[in-house]
Amino acid sequence: MTIRLRDLAACFEGVIPSIIATAAPDGTPNISYLSHVVLVDDERVALSNQFFSKTATNVRANPAAAVLIVDPRDGGQYRLDVTFEQTLDSGGLFEEMAIQLRATSTQVGMGAVMRLRGVDIYRVRAVQAVLAPQPGQEVSSRDVGSQLMAAATVARSVSEAADVGSIVDAVLDGLHQAFSFSHAMLLLKDPAGERLVTVGSRGYDRSGIGSEVLVGEGVIGTAAAERRPVRVSDMSRVRRFSSAVHASSDEENRTRTIALPGMPDAMSQVALPMVAHGALRGVLFVESSERLAFTKGDEAALAVVAMQAAAALALAEAEIGEGPSSGSIAVDQPVMTGRSFRVVHYAYDDSIFIDNEYLIKGVPGRLLMHLLRIHQREGRTEFTNREIRLSEELRLPDIKDNLETRLLLLRRRLEEKAAPVQLARTGRGRIRLELAGLALLEEAAGRTEG
Helix, strand or coil: CCCCHHHHHHHHCCCCCEEEEEECCCCCEEEEEECCEEECCCCEEEEEECCCCHHHHHHHHCCEEEEEEECCCCCCEEEEEEEEEEEECCCHHHHHHHHHHHHHHHHHCCCCCCCCCEEEEEEEEEEEEECCCCCCCCCCCCCHHHHHHHHHHHHHHHHHCCCHHHHHHHHHHHHHHHHCCCEEEEEEECCCCCEEEEEEEECCCCCCCCCEEECCCHHHHHHHHHCCCEEECCHHHCCCCCCCCCCCHHHHHHHCCCCCCCCCCCCEEEEEEEEECCEEEEEEEEEECCCCCCCHHHHHHHHHHHHHHHHHHHHHHHHHHCCCCCCCCCCCCCCCCCCCEEEEEECCCCEEEECCEEEECCHHHHHHHHHHHHHHHHCCCEEEHHHHHHCCCCCCCCCCCCHHHHHHHHHHHHHHCCCCEEEEEEECCEEEEEECCCEEEEEECCCCCC
């Protein structure tokens, strides 16, 4: 039976290093391990070239070579008889392989060293199975039809969601219910464009709401910077993105940094950029403790979900921005029956501490203090997005403010910390402060910890 390259897709996932054998003009053999072998089509493969090597010298003098690839699912080995054709230093395939290399190398601190110099294209003349002592076991995988149906199911739920929070929940719940992916997070881009902020997650001990990833850093940041999916099938070859998986409240208080949630035993990861109207909205990230957990088909289906989510988020923000024009709604000052609590605001980074526990910083922190000040002055608990946007005291950025996203982040962080003040969404463009006691507000201009 003829073996097609497409049937060997798992061999090109980079889980088990491949080997290439070449020969110099005088017949001297050379064996080298390969970091990346990529399937181009049914007749060609591509090999990454990070360093000038004996292999490159040999194939330019003698283009015939042999490549050994291994199926990580069952240990099956296959020999490819290949002929060198050309080296690419630009183009779609080059960029795809360069992005993958950057994403993995930055996680081991070698982003500046592991630079792709070129992509060598080889034509495959023959494919031959290498006999093994024991036959491997057949491994089943998800078919394209089921992936498409799963994507359609999630997209339908997203299209029915009416606000940012509901969209985030529809995506993450859909990944679990339709795809059976139990560990996922959704990060949205900060308007300044330098970082991504976690606004929702599923499957982790901690939600990580408010944790940040720099654009261009690791698998998630690279997907954002390049606006292309990044998939890793064997994390044992790559250092985990965050070493602070088990961050404590004390560490948050000290560093004013919320740790990114993550699986300590993650083996597979895929990050999908969320782009709408030509603008990056965020990144959808999924991981698994299994090797080869995500196929090319999964990547394509998840990319559809990510694009649908990005479009829905953009529409939700635009509609909220055009929401009710009525001003704030005055209500009677509620009688505080609970204990009083201390809220300290550090002006230099807008960080908020409630009863000496770090909550959040940046614009969401400024938002909370703004609402609490108004409540203290006027006794109001009801507010509209529009009045918040127009407030000169709040000093929202002139650029697109993503107010609904910032309010969602603040609301969910308050919920996670079980804070004595909560933020409830009461309708389109309307929010309400809910306090369990009297808020004692303090301003601190210095950098002393709360």
